[in-house]
Amino acid sequence: MPQTYPFLDLKAINRPYMAEMEREMAAVVSSGRYMGGERNETLERTMADLCEVKHAVGVSNGLDGLTLILQAWRTLGLLREGDGVIVPANTYIASFLAITRAGLTPVPVDCDPDTYNLDADAITADDLKRARAVMVVHLYGRNAWTAKLRDIAVTRGLLVIEDTAQSIGAHSSTPGLGGSHMTGGLGHAAAFSFYPTKNIGAVGDAGMVTTDSEELAKTVRALANYGSDYRYHNIYIGSNCRLDPVQAAAVSVKLPSLSEVSRRRRENAAAYAKAITNPLLTLPQIPANPEEHVWHQYVVSAGSHRDSLRAYLAERGVDTDIHYPVPPMHQPCYADFPGKKDFPVTDKLASEILSLPISQATSVSDITAISQIINEFTPSV
Ligand SMILES: *Cc1c(COP(=O)(O)O)cnc(C)c1O
Numbered sequence: 494m495p496q497t498y499p500f501l502d503l504k505a506i507n508r509p510y511m512a513e514m515e516r517e518m519a520a521v522v523s524s525g526r527y528m529g530g531e532r533n534e535t536l537e538r539t540m541a542d543l544c545e546v547k548h549a550v551g552v553s554n555g556l557d558g559l560t561l562i563l564q565a566w567r568t569l570g571l572l573r574e575g576d577g578v579i580v581p582a583n584t585y586i587a588s589f590l591a592i593t594r595a596g597l598t599p600v601p602v603d604c605d606p607d608t609y610n611l612d613a614d615a616i617t618a619d620d621l622k623r624a625r626a627v628m629v630v631h632l633y634g635r636n637a638w639t640a641k642l643r644d645i646a647v648t649r650g651l652l653v654i655e656d657t658a659q660s661i662g663a664h665s666s667t668p669g670l671g672g673s674h675m676t677g678g679l680g681h682a683a684a685f686s687f688y689p690t691k692n693i694g695a696v697g698d699a700g701m702v703t704t705d706s707e708e709l710a711k712t713v714r715a716l717a718n719y720g721s722d723y724r725y726h727n728i729y730i731g732s733n734c735r736l737d738p739v740q741a742a743a744v745s746v747k748l749p750s751l752s753e754v755s756r757r758r759r760e761n762a763a764a765y766a767k768a769i770t771n772p773l774l775t776l777p778q779i780p781a782n783p784e785e786h787v788w789h790q791y792v793v794s795a796g797s798h799r800d801s802l803r804a805y806l807a808e809r810g811v812d813t814d815i816h817y818p819v820p821p822m823h824q825p826c827y828a829d830f831p832g833k834k835d836f837p838v839t840d841k842l843a844s845e846i847l848s849l850p851i852s853q854a855t856s857v858s859d860i861t862a863i864s865q866i867i868n869e870f871t872p873s874v
Contacts, residue, residue: 497810498850498863505854510746517742532741544677544703548710551736552717554698555658555686559591562654562682565712577623581611582820582839584630588656589821600624603836607778610637626652631660631676634789638665638679653680659789661692662751666782677703687744692754692789699740757853758788764857768864773798790816791851798872799845809866814848
């Protein structure tokens, strides 16, 4: 049978942790305590320390984490219904959904053609007039916090929420508002996802909110627990968005290998950069400080040949993906989207980009072999 290259082999990724994960998850089952508890607290402490902030609140998933932060700011009177939140047009739909779910208005901004992340130079005066907050999405695992963005946020007094779903462990050379250099500690609050496919994934849904603000942490925790500050006392119209301790146990087993996971992904990215020579492809930039990228995705651009390249690779056993084929503003759920919908860089990328296998389960020799196949690609027209 010819060799095949899966895009993301979750079973292989979890294999080294399997025995300990089963032990730790079983320990939750035999403990008789199925909500909150020691494992959640340990994971919260570890995530706060990682981000160099004071507080972390375990939540049900990344989308709920983002939504809860924005709802908490509304509850605290820092945002009002309809306020604008600047968000990169090139992102996963969850970034937009969180803003809409919190009764706020997404203000999309085009992305930088080199980093595929929010382009601070593309923020217009009109965007700033509408916006009270900015959502910094570290897409593909690349830090998106820049000196320019920091400057805009500080000058304009914007609230800064980070979508760190793809960037766990990524550093920023530009310091955050409170002095941290870690994504998740750069703005006023951040939401992580431990969805199984993320760099550190659970075996189901899980997420984490990080922040320096005690007031925000408390409000998020209450909102995630029926709006209750203490038992049978409800101060907010809350929801149920708590972290499952069985998932916290699984994540805690994997989290200590975060730097090894990032190192392996950087090694794979460097291997692609060295081995792919096909001039039809544009490869992702490796940042000057390699610690700024944790390579959640390795996204190449193949111009008008994207779909034929993808089909060619599939025929040769190389599994690929597209992140993302349709930008959020063009999804049917946003048919009535208020404001600008067309963003030249983002819209072009959607038809040209392709994600190659990059995870720690893909070896450097796999990368070399995939690159060789790519180098032999010639478009049929
Ligand atoms: C995965 C992801 C989310 C949502 O996380 P879930 O845990 O799946 O809710 C949000 N934003 C981005 C950029 C993501 O990749």
